Amino acid sequence: xxxxxxGQRRGxxxxxxxxxxxxxxxxxxxxPYSFVGNSRVVHKWIYETGGLxxxxxxxxxxxxxxxxxxxxxxxxDGGELIGPVLLRELKKRCRRVVNYNHDDPFGAYxxxxxxxxxxxxxxxxxxxVRQPNIEEATRRGAAxxxxxxxxxxxxxxxxxxxxxxxxxxxxxxxxFIGTWVPERGPFMADLISRQVPLAxxxxxxxxxxxxxxxxxxxxxxxxxxxDDYVKALQCAKICLGLLSKGNRDLHTQxxxxxxxxxxxxxxxxxxxxxxxxxxxxxxxxxxxxxxxxERCNFLLRNExxxxxxxxxxxxxxxxxxxxxxRVMSGILDTVLRG
Numbered sequence: 445x446x447x448x449x450x451g452q453r454r455g456x457x458x459x460x461x462x463x464x465x466x467x468x469x470x471x472x473x474x475x476p477y478s479f480v481g482n483s484r485v486v487h488k489w490i491y492e493t494g495g496l497x498x499x500x501x502x503x504x505x506x507x508x509x510x511x512x513x514x515x516x517x518x519x520x521d522g523g524e525l526i527g528p529v530l531l532r533e534l535k536k537r538c539r540r541v542v543n544y545n546h547d548d549p550f551g552a553y554x555x556x557x558x559x560x561x562x563x564x565x566x567x568x569x570x571x572x573v574r575q576p577n578i579e580e581a582t583r584r585g586a587a588x589x590x591x592x593x594x595x596x597x598x599x600x601x602x603x604x605x606x607x608x609x610x611x612x613x614x615x616x617x618x619x620f621i622g623t624w625v626p627e628r629g630p631f632m633a634d635l636i637s638r639q640v641p642l643a644x645x646x647x648x649x650x651x652x653x654x655x656x657x658x659x660x661x662x663x664x665x666x667x668x669x670x671d672d673y674v675k676a677l678q679c680a681k682i683c684l685g686l687l688s689k690g691n692r693d694l695h696t697q698x699x700x701x702x703x704x705x706x707x708x709x710x711x712x713x714x715x716x717x718x719x720x721x722x723x724x725x726x727x728x729x730x731x732x733x734x735x736x737x738e739r740c741n742f743l744l745r746n747e748x749x750x751x752x753x754x755x756x757x758x759x760x761x762x763x764x765x766x767x768x769x770r771v772m773s774g775i776l777d778t779v780l781r782g
Contacts, residue, residue, distance in 0.1 A: 451521025463768035494558025503530035531566035552690035596704035619680035638737035685711030703761035
């Protein structure tokens with residue numbers, strides 16, 4: 445199958461494009477950001493205005509890049525720079541047009557998704573990862589909406605062979621990898637006050653009001669290299685999964701990636717996390733920092749229990765089947781059925 449993939453050539457967007465290739469499809473990737481740049485100014489403009497004044501420029505650029513070629517499927521990943529002008533043309537050239545959006549386009553950061561919201565009536569299928577997004581997308585004209593869980597990747601998140609050097613570099617007791625958002629600062633500071641031996645990798649943590657408390661526990665910026673990311677999670681005794689309240693998260697990428705990698709997943713208790721894993725057997729859940737600290741400190745004293753939960757979590761993750769190739773294949777089947 446010939447697929448035109450409109451998405452960034454980095455991060456989870458790139459991971460999904462590679463998964464489609466592994467499935468045997470001929471994937472032509474065009475990154476809309478390659479036409480407008482990846483500077484902080486550009487991202488700030490898109491974040492605050494939803495790509496105001498950029499729609500027609502991006503549309504012309506994409507069509508110039510693809511020439512007169514036609515495709516079986518146009519796959520738009522995210523879609524903050526893709527508007528009705530381009531989608532009307534793509535529908536002439538492609539059998540189906542699908543959007544996959546793992547962000548929350550109708551939540552606290554909805555201004556970024558102005559073009560996405562305008563474009564929903566032009567997609568044959570809109571794929572979302574949050575239950576409220578189904579009704580929200582339908583209300584804005586989406587013809588068909590499908591809900592999926594976020595997925596780990598069979599290649600990017602495959603467990604690595606760990607050397608003694610890796611253990612010395614990446615060994616941590618309780619690890620969190622992720623960007624700072626306001627609610628995370630007080631939570632982490634509370635864990636530290638309760639004697640949790642915490643290590644943090646991620647961007648923008650210096651913005652936290654609690655930075656003086658957090659700084660000794662900050663190990664560096666986000667781990668964007670897949671090998672570093674996987675090895676850090678493999679070498680940690682406990683791996684935290686924190687939600688974003690602004691994105692109305694009930695599960696995140698870490699919810700599948702950590703168990704798939706083989707880490708012990710320790711996260712906020714939600715209906716979706718409870719659906720994915722059995723608490724205390726396949727993962728560890730908590731309602732607040734006090735419970736999180738209590739469970740972490742208990743598990744740090746019980747190595748065999750940690751190993752047992754991590755093993756069971758990975759087995760459950762594999763049974764759940766939320767991996768890139770299976771999820772991408774399912775989406776293609778859904779959109780082609782019409």
